[in-house]
Amino acid sequence: MIFSFMEKHQHEFRVVKMCEVLEVSSSGYYKWLKDKWKRDRINKEKEKINQKINLCFIESHGTYGSPRITRELQVHGLSLCERTVGKRMREMGLRATPDTPYIVTTDSNHKHFIYPNLLERQFMVDAPNVAWVTDITYIWTIQGWLYLASVMDLFSRKIVGWSIGTDMKKELPLAALQQAIMVRDPGEGLIHHSDRGAQYCSNDYTNLMLERKMSGSMSRKGDPYDNACIESFHATIKKELIYRYQWETREGAIKSIRHYINEFYNTRRRHSTLGYLSPVDFEQAYNKRRLSVAG
Structure with missing residues (x-):
């Protein structure tokens, strides 16, 4: 004093x-x-x-x-x-959003052809466009349900294609795959892995895979761990965005989801499996290494 x-x-x-x-x-x-x-x-x-x-x-x-x-x-x-x-x-008093439980939504009761599980939980690949994984999840708004189909490149965990709509018909995941193909233009032999949902077994969907010479792969029945990476992405977007907000309209939800994927998840969110780089930064580092070796 x-x-x-x-x-x-x-x-x-x-x-x-x-x-x-x-x-x-x-x-x-x-x-x-x-x-x-x-x-x-x-x-x-x-x-x-x-x-x-x-x-x-x-x-x-x-x-x-x-x-x-x-x-x-x-x-x-x-x-x-x-x-x-x-x-x-x-x-x-800063605490990250807690995890939420997994909920099964896949309808695999159909008579379409089922691809064998080629991926076999080999989630680490050494280059882009070697293996893609895809799935559908649901989003609630006051105006009604939305459904999000996403395609992830396992190399960088980047979402390379996505589509959102008001139903889970085959056109939804088909649009996501078409976007991924347009953006990445993968060569033949890419492993395309999904669950056994009827949408992924539809003629239109499998014909596009055949046209692009993709190798189809599907999870075992009732086993979400066979598609753990894309399941994890959907759990993450729900935890970090969807469960934290209540949208009045579908349009508002779509705008927020677009921003999350394009402006945060792909470009800024740090992934522990990528050495805490974002998917975009991880791919850029890979391309720099390739150029230095080629030079």
Whole structure:
């Protein structure tokens, strides 16, 4: 209290005189002042770091936990251990959105041809357009249901094609596959993996696969783990976006989903399986390595 008083009035009275009147040592005062400056500097630095952590959390739409925020900070030149970031997040009350349970929606009761499981849960591939996985999920709005069909490249976990509509007819996943083909133009032999849903077994869908010389692959009946990566993406978009908002209209939901996939998931969201790079950054790094080897 005495030293705080002295600091407040040091521009009005000489320090030596105040020490004499208040019966304290000048060395004690200057040591206290030096320690205070050090504490203030540490607190300011801590506040700056907390602001950066909070910004990363906000920019991830509240989806990043300490592992991804740690990597995000490292990219921007701030090296903190994951434990420290986790502690700061708890102090600020920042908690990533929790996981939600898996719900089965596939209708595999049909008489169409079923492809064998060529993928066999080999989810790590060494180049783009070696294997794609696809699935359909559902989204509720006040206006009614929407259905999202997505196509993922296993190499980078990038969503290379997607389509959204008001029903689960074959045209929905077909549009997603057509978009993926248009964007990626894959060569022949690509493994196309899906569940056994009737949409993926329809003539129009399988004819497009044959036209592009894709190798069909399908999950075993009732086994979502055979298609775990695309199931994981749909669980992620539900956890990070769909379950956090209530849309009045389908149009509003579609706009949000488009932004999430194109402006966040593919381009910015850090994936632990990719060394905490985004799908786009992971593919860019791959292309740079290829160019350096070719050069």
